[in-house]
Amino acid sequence: MxxxxxxxxxxxxxxxxxxxxxxxxxxxxxxxxxLVENDNFLxxxxxxxxADRIAGQINETNYLNLIQFLKYYSPYYxxxxxxxxxxxxxxxxxxxxxxxxxxxxxxxxxxxAKYFAAIQDPLAYDFLLSNAYSDNEYLSRNCAETLAxxxxxxxxxxxxxxxKSNDDFEKxxxxxxxxxxxxxxxxxxxxxxxxxxxxxxxxxxxIPYLESLTELFNKYYDDTLLTLNYIINGLGEIISLxxxxxxxxxEVFERLINNYDDGKTAVxxxxxxxxxxxxxxxxxxxxxxxxxxxxxxxxxKRLLNSTNKKxxxxxxNEELRDDSPFVFTALDFATDIFAVRELLxxxxxxxxxxxxxxxxxxxxxxxxxxxxxxxxxxxxxxKAIIRSL
Numbered sequence: 001m002x003x004x005x006x007x008x009x010x011x012x013x014x015x016x017x018x019x020x021x022x023x024x025x026x027x028x029x030x031x032x033x034x035l036v037e038n039d040n041f042l043x044x045x046x047x048x049x050x051a052d053r054i055a056g057q058i059n060e061t062n063y064l065n066l067i068q069f070l071k072y073y074s075p076y077y078x079x080x081x082x083x084x085x086x087x088x089x090x091x092x093x094x095x096x097x098x099x100x101x102x103x104x105x106x107x108x109x110x111x112x113a114k115y116f117a118a119i120q121d122p123l124a125y126d127f128l129l130s131n132a133y134s135d136n137e138y139l140s141r142n143c144a145e146t147l148a149x150x151x152x153x154x155x156x157x158x159x160x161x162x163x164k165s166n167d168d169f170e171k172x173x174x175x176x177x178x179x180x181x182x183x184x185x186x187x188x189x190x191x192x193x194x195x196x197x198x199x200x201x202x203x204x205x206x207i208p209y210l211e212s213l214t215e216l217f218n219k220y221y222d223d224t225l226l227t228l229n230y231i232i233n234g235l236g237e238i239i240s241l242x243x244x245x246x247x248x249x250x251e252v253f254e255r256l257i258n259n260y261d262d263g264k265t266a267v268x269x270x271x272x273x274x275x276x277x278x279x280x281x282x283x284x285x286x287x288x289x290x291x292x293x294x295x296x297x298x299x300x301k302r303l304l305n306s307t308n309k310k311x312x313x314x315x316x317n318e319e320l321r322d323d324s325p326f327v328f329t330a331l332d333f334a335t336d337i338f339a340v341r342e343l344l345x346x347x348x349x350x351x352x353x354x355x356x357x358x359x360x361x362x363x364x365x366x367x368x369x370x371x372x373x374x375x376x377x378x379x380x381x382x383k384a385i386i387r388s389l
Contacts, residue, residue, distance in 0.1 A: 027065035073107035113142035144180035201234030263318025322346035
């Protein structure tokens with residue numbers, strides 16, 4: 001960290017005011033680049049302070065210098081830069097921002113998308129549409145949010161239609177668009193897509209950013225419970241552990257522990273209990289996390305371990321049926337051999353394979369079970385796996 005950046009981020013008022021004055025008035029793009037590159041090493045309150053210090057230096061004589069900073073995107077300084085440009089916006093500046101949106105880098109386009117949320121120039125519309133599904137998540141998010149501000153029904157309806165795609169990556173991109181767009185009436189369609197996707201954990205990890213799990217439980221209990229179950233499955237691998245705060249998982253689990261009286265909730269709590277044990281017993285999951293995240297994960301583990309496992313296990317058989325969306329999770333905790341073997345009657349070939357694997361883990365897999373399974377299974381890959389069990 002250079003001396004100038006230390007001053008800009010430091011506590012000495014004379015130093016940080018002088019550094020902020022230099023940054024804006026002398027258009028020091030190298031200093032701004034260094035600031036952005038240190039996003040992961042600075043506390044949020046420090047970045048908020050720096051944003052305020054930059055804002056205090058911007059005026060009608062130097063605001064155009066901010067155009068040079070658009071090459072380096074940071075969500076922490078986006079608002080102050082865009083708000084300042086909007087404050088002094090005129091036709092010439094809007095033409096510059098249109099050019100950035102058409103010909104600029106992804107970083108410049110991301111700032112431009114935010115700018116046009118306030119300056120609703122129709123010439124930006126096609127650029128918003130064409131970048132709404134960018135691989136750059138900041139850019140796609142800003143485009144979707146701006147289209148929402150514009151109340152553009154066309155882009156919303158196209159995203160809902162895109163949920164029906166046969167391509168799971170297309171489905172996921174549509175979900176991300178709808179979450180950024182912010183229309184809660186899309187939630188039932190997103191639930192349906194999650195349940196019919198090969199990437200349910202990825203989709204589940206987006207849903208609480210549209211509406212909190214707490215609110216969702218009040219409206220769609222079963223679908224929200226299934227969403228939570230997929231989130232549990234994805235934590236630490238597909239879904240970042242810091243989302244324990246975003247999703248308020250401690251409060252969510254506390255509510256379920258105090259109110260469960262059915263198999264699906266008990267199975268999800270068993271799944272969570274096992275997952276948080278694993279997260280805390282394998283150092284690689286928590287190694288790179290900050291202190292607050294580690295402590296929250298440990299607190300959730302303690303909460304889940306306060307439950308009576310044997311009481312929860314009494315409910316497992318309720319979900320050992322092939323029409324339960326929780327059946328695969330229930331099988332992970334099943335011990336009733338008769339109830340498990342009944343699932344060999346299923347028409348779900350993946351479920352039949354899972355059932356055989358569970359029987360094997362329980363030491364109760366026999367040739368009769370394999371023969372029954374092979375008579376029902378038509379998928380050659382699944383047949384091969386069954387024969388190898």
